[in-house]
Amino acid sequence: MKLFIPGPTQVAPEILAEMAKPAIGHRTAECARLWRESRDGLQKLMHTKNEVMILTAPASAFMEAAIRNTVKEKSLHLICGAFSKRWFDIAKSTGVDAIAVEKKTGQGFSADDLRSALNECGTVDAVTVVHNETSTGVTNPVQDYAEVLKDFPDTLLLVDTVSSMSGMPVYVDKWGIDVCLFGVQKCMALPAGVAIASASPRALERAATIEYRGWFLDFLRLAKSNEKEQSPTTPSTAHLYALTAQLKRIFSEGIEARWKRHYEMAAYVRNWAKSHGYEMFPDAGYCSDTVSCIARGTGPDFVPVLDALKEEGVLVSNGYGDLKGKTFRIGHLGEHTLDDMRQLTEQFDSILEPVLN
Ligand SMILES: Cc1ncc(COP(=O)(O)O)c(C=O)c1O
Structure with a gap:
């Protein structure tokens, strides 16, 4: 299956x-x-000097860890899709006072939206945002948030880059990200099973003030173990071999060249969608370079096409949750190339041909 x-x-x-x-x-x-x-390699990839921690676990493990290690009382959650909602649910499940600010699906949060939310909810220990909301294809302008957070010095910035890291620019230090987390099954093009997070000195200082951080997800335990270049628990060494090799592969392509390749695939897919009467689901200016979420618009029904593609061994995603049947999602990420996108859209078009003609 492709x-x-x-x-x-x-x-x-x-x-x-x-x-x-x-x-x-x-x-x-x-x-x-x-x-x-x-x-x-991960520090280089993430553009950070911060502590980098590795777990053989899914990315959600670090979503929970980020809350347990940085939120003493209250957290704010910018929700614009399923994964940003998950982070809010995780926070609630840990017992902190979690506050949600929600946008309609397809919309993202501008820096002004962040400022209004922070002004409204009073002091919070941390704010969570999903850089690239995989469920809606929305990319939030995290690069603009540091300027706002200068006025909220006690609030840490926690960012999920699960479906953007290595496919789109992310500058952890320059963007003032206190905890930046991701998994490896998307733009990193590795089998699922490794989660990665960076923690700023401020995040580690905050962790030290929280008594019950748990054990497996404790940033300080992970950081201490890093001093010995070890995991506190038994890691999947198979994944470590693959991760070190994949990082070398990424650097030989070049980080910026990798971003450019993703951008070009996204631009191609957006043009193709438009030429069929489909519409990009995200608001203008918020479209992702790694996941295109495409709405039906005036275009032909895509559901039978997705089924036919599956029969031919090609998997394209239907919409997530409530967006099923209303949108579909093409992942153009990891090792995919522009040629792969051309082939995919040709195959899509050949299935559509009897409908279009
Ligand atoms: C943006 C985002 N965050 C978090 C997750 C959860 O990742 P995992 O399944 O590795 O826990 C996903 C998974 O698709 C995602 O797309």
Whole structure:
């Protein structure tokens, strides 16, 4: 099956081969080398000098960790889709006073929206935002938030970059991101199973003031273990081999070249959609470069096309939740190329041909 869903995505054969290497002890020099190389590479990828932590877990683990380690009493959550809503639900489940500010699906949060929300809800320990809302194809302008947060010095900025990291520009330090988290099954093009997060000195200081942070998700335990280039628990060494190899692959392509490739695929897909009478679901200026969420508009019914594509071994996503049947999503991320997009849309068009003619 060829995956054009918004993750998981295709993994290069040589990266899969890395995962077949024999198991190694997790307290060996070889594992320490993998840990060190991964963390060094991740700092470079994320444009940060902050502490970088790795868990063999899904990205949601770090969504929960971010709350447990930085929110003492109250958190604010910018919700514009399923994953930003999940972060709010996670916060509520930990017992903190979680406040939601919600936008209609398809809309994002401007810096002014963030300022109004912060002004309205009083002092909060942290604000959460999903950079790239995979469920709606909306990218939030996180690059503009640091300026606003200068006026709220006790509020930490927690950002989910699960479906943007390595596919779109993210500058953790320049953008003032205190906790930046992601998984590896999207633009990183690895099999799911590794979660990554950076924590700023401020985030680590905050963690130190919170007594019950739990054990597995404790930032300070993870940071201390990093000093020995080790995981506190037994990591998947297969994933560490794949991660170090994939980071090398990404740097040999070049981070900016990778962003550009994603941008070009998105531009191509948007033009193709428009030429069929489809519309981009996100508001203008909020469209993602990694996931195109396409609304029916005046275009032909796409549901039978998605079914036919599946029969042909190609998976494109229907809309998420309530958006099923109203939108569909093409993931153009990870190792995909413009040629893959051309082939996909040609295949889509050939199924549509009898309808269009
Ligand atoms: C934006 C975003 N955040 C969080 C998640 C959750 O990731 P995981 O399933 O690895 O926990 C996803 C998964 O698709 C996502 O797209």
